[in-house]
Amino acid sequence: MKKIVYSFLIVVLFSTTALAQKTFNDVNAEKRTVSSFHGIEVGTGIELMLTAGNAEDVAVSADKPEYRDKIITKVENGILKIHYETKSGAVNKTKETKNLKAYVSYKSLDKLDANTGAEVKIEGVLKSPKLDLNANTGALVNGKVDIDVLGVSQNTGSKITLSGSANKLEIDGSTGSKFSGLEMSTSNCSVKVSTGAIISVNADNKIEAKASTGGIVKYKGNPSVKEIKKNTGGTVSKI
Template sequence: MKFTTNLKTSLILCFATMLLSVTAFAQASKNISVKSFNDISISSGMDLYLTQGNTENVVVKGSSDAIKDVIVEQSGTGIRIKYKEGVNWGRIFKGQSIKVYVTYKNLKSLSATGGSDVYTENTLKSDVLNLNASAGSDLKLSLAVKDLSLTVSGGSDAALKGSGENMQASASGG
């Protein structure tokens, strides 16, 4: 009888532990309304996924604890994606990644800093595009642009594929 009770207790504890670990890693999502923009800036080690489309929107995904501290500021034709002031970046090193999905109509400028990574979900098409990666950020983009300006510094990388007519590039600091 004692063995059966211990077995039942162990099974219940095991099931409860699995249930709690599944909910601990559950992804939350936050939709953010934005007006028309053509300039994006991202920081704080977040991953940015870009899709060119007919609408403009921002969706932030990650743990509910992490995404509550993400803000999207809009000023003129630019959006800035970052953590609230005073937020501890320690969650980045605990595997709590933030993924930001941005759909845009036209993009002229993109800046990534602070270990953020940027990816294209489809080919980014633009007449003029200014790219800037700094402080350990990485760009992995598919492009079709006429005039491209690229600045990479501070241990950042840029892996670009696609087509273009003119390119001005500079790299510094690692």
């Protein structure tokens, strides 16, 4: 009976949201009640499925009810924070995976933080006038965006892969992080990279690139304005 109820909840959560791009079926899901939010912060190995809608809804899932109950969902200063109760996150001491997931429908979003092995999957297109996107400590972010001003900060082995478009793109990457944006068209692009990070972008009008300490910038397109600075083993090259 519980499985039927949970499945019903998750289908209702996303199918009744008029602008939602996808319906999720998850027999282990449980709906959470939260206050209004405009930003999201997720961590501790949780997989986040993010969908635009005309309502703000949250549900969480895990392989076992005791794992699901330890997923914290709370809103502080307009930021929805999703994380596991302990730092062990998605894997416990016996290396058993917990399959921690969160399903979020949002009305508007201007901030997205992925930390500590979290994985963010953008379903459909994330549209916003402005978005601050941060990824740290092995976090993954994948999806399509339509943003006027997109600011990206990432480090410590995080990976971001985006398609779509951003009129203005500012990226700061370091410590082995990787940004793949060749399928995302940009008009004005500003890139700062260091410490072994790799950033790939598609620039139409202007690119400013600073690469140092083994950082790598790759770009495609034919920007009319190029401001390139390289030092301490940094490289900037056109694809």
